[in-house]
Amino acid sequence: MKDSVEPYVTDDGRLIGDVMLDLRNITLRFGGVEAIKDISFDIREGEIRAIIGPNGGGKSSMLNIISGFYKPQEGEVWFDGVERPPMRPYKVARQGIARTFQNIALFEGMSVLDNVMTGRLNHMKAGMFSQAMWLGKAEREEVENREVVERVIDFLEIQKIRKTPVGRLPYGLKKRVELARALAAEPRLLLLDEPMAGMNVEEKEDMSRFILDVNDEFGTTIALIEHDMGVVMDLSDRVVVMDYGRKIGDGTPDEVRNNQDVIDAYLGVAHD
Numbered sequence: 125m126k127d128s129v130e131p132y133v134t135d136d137g138r139l140i141g142d143v144m145l146d147l148r149n150i151t152l153r154f155g156g157v158e159a160i161k162d163i164s165f166d167i168r169e170g171e172i173r174a175i176i177g178p179n180g181g182g183k184s185s186m187l188n189i190i191s192g193f194y195k196p197q198e199g200e201v202w203f204d205g206v207e208r209p210p211m212r213p214y215k216v217a218r219q220g221i222a223r224t225f226q227n228i229a230l231f232e233g234m235s236v237l238d239n240v241m242t243g244r245l246n247h248m249k250a251g252m253f254s255q256a257m258w259l260g261k262a263e264r265e266e267v268e269n270r271e272v273v274e275r276v277i278d279f280l281e282i283q284k285i286r287k288t289p290v291g292r293l294p295y296g297l298k299k300r301v302e303l304a305r306a307l308a309a310e311p312r313l314l315l316l317d318e319p320m321a322g323m324n325v326e327e328k329e330d331m332s333r334f335i336l337d338v339n340d341e342f343g344t345t346i347a348l349i350e351h352d353m354g355v356v357m358d359l360s361d362r363v364v365v366m367d368y369g370r371k372i373g374d375g376t377p378d379e380v381r382n383n384q385d386v387i388d389a390y391l392g393v394a395h396d
């Protein structure tokens with residue numbers, strides 16, 4: 125059963141469809157700390173959805189629930205109109221949800237190409253034996269994996285550094301490689317945890333463009349946590365605002381910008 129919301133076309137011509145992910149009354153506790161308190165919001169097919177709010181508000185925890193790393197004590201996660209049972213992260217990934225991390229999590233000693241290839245692990249089905257013997261299925265899979273990876277490398281304009289060990293790259297490019305690895309999984313829903321953190325203006329502009337292009341050209345639905353309000357307001361279709369584990373705002377960038385609770389808790393104060 126799909127949630128019935130009217131599909132619509134954005135001003136820049138993208139189609140926003142049904143609810144893909146629906147978080148219902150989520151509560152998450154760490155011992156005595158209630159990191160998330162009875163929060164509900166949804167993410168629609170084709171949307172760029174931002175999660176913002178002060179430090180410690182519960183944003184990363186929410187991303188960890190979506191990706192299966194944390195299990196909420198209360199509430200439901202619905203994906204494609206079906207309630208998702210507790211599920212390990214690799215199974216969530218198989219459903220088409222990929223993510224990047226706040227602190228880059230790449231293999232520093234490995235090349236860019238090999239790091240991006242690790243994004244295909246979930247698509248590798250041929251057994252150990254056929255892989256070792258290089259039999260038909262394993263070979264076909266390898267060819268297909270390489271094609272996807274090459275497409276992503278072209279798309280994110282990182283051909284020139286494909287053989288460079290990731291440890292030698294500047295920060296902004298490492299972030300781009302992380303995005304490449306997530307995209308190599310061909311996700312339907314891409315979760316980005318502070319994709320612009322620590323970037324200079326030019327790197328932020330590049331990353332913004334890539335996020336928009338991924339959404340536009342691959343139709344990938346995107347949920348991102350970001351502190352740079354200029355970026356958030358420019359990129360997002362809708363924004364949810366979390367403060368001390370509670371939802372204090374939810375709507376279009378304009379609605380959120382003019383929400384007094386959001387101004388008081390977040391927008392009115394200095395933040396990076």
Ligand SMILES: Nc1ncnc2c1ncn2[C@@H]1O[C@H](COP(=O)(O)OP(=O)(O)OP(=O)(O)O)[C@@H](O)[C@H]1O
Binds near residue numbers: 177183185186
């Ligand atoms: N694994 C954990 N164990 C215990 N407490 C945790 C854990 N992860 C998060 N918390 C607590 O949950 C609350 C929400 O943290 P979370 O990292 O989700 O917030 P955030 O909004 O992502 O913050 P930031 O913007 O600083 O990344 C905080 O009080 C944090 O200390």
